[in-house]
Amino acid sequence: MREQIFTFGQYLSEKFGTKVSKVPVSISGFTCPNIDGTVAKGGCTFCENDSFSPSLDKVKPLKGFFLNLDSQENPHLEQQLQQLEWQFNALSKKLTLENDTQKYLVYFQSFTNTYAPLSTLKALYEKALTFDNVVGLSIGTRSDSIGDETFKYLGELSKRTEIWIEFGIQSIFDETLVKINRGHDSQNVKAAIVKAKEHGLNVCGHLIFGLPGENREMMLQTAYAAYDLGIDSVKYHPLYVVKRTALANEYARGEFTPISEELYLDVLSEALKAKPPHVSVQRITAGIDDESLIAPQWCRDKNKQVRVINQALKAIGLKY
């Protein structure tokens, strides 16, 4: 008998008594301090910055307008709120038709969604919470881009609704974080997770297996450290190379070798075995099936990857 891995979907349906889906939204004017030059330029070496450009159908792009933590004014807030509403309505309708979803978490996904003045964040988060059948928020951000004020505000908000913060942990090894131009060290992520937990927030940690220079032991050390920090949910990703990134140049020069599918299956299986049972899993792999993928080719077909992963998990009595 294979044991079902505890998924985020299970967590949500147990908590809310019905199917709940995340509705990803992408708001113009948000950027990342690793792209705008505040901590670095160019972003993480694997990040195709353009791929984060929001879908702007029906909404005029906010050309050249970017927020940061010191922005004093936001003349485009009204447009951002409209964009949020339009995206939510379109995607939630689709999810209901496709998956019979009854309730939603609004997922602020692209870029760094706490990297703006608190007044803008409050307006967007609270607008999202007024949409029909929304039970909470999930906010993707960087550990170096969330101030004490925002932590405090979200801590208060979490007393009346479900609040998740998603941090890119990626690796706990500083030498790796330097290699990928992450712009912060592992201590910064650790401190942010501790602070989020102190404010009563739910934390999802993103981990990447196959980062430059990392061996099996290092990847597992990152997973163990993330569990020890008290994350409540996890996303596991293999590192893949896409066009128009610094990593693509490293790959072309022969300086980076992508993780093999065999090693990914091995590390993932070990990481899942060691995962505390209450930590829900939101993602076990990632990939992209278009012309932008350079390598490895096994990251192209996500459905196939999940089938292969499930096959590998049989050996340890788990299923996803």
Ligand code: SF4
């Ligand atoms: S932190 Fe995220 S958005 Fe910013 S450069 Fe890295 S991957 Fe891209």
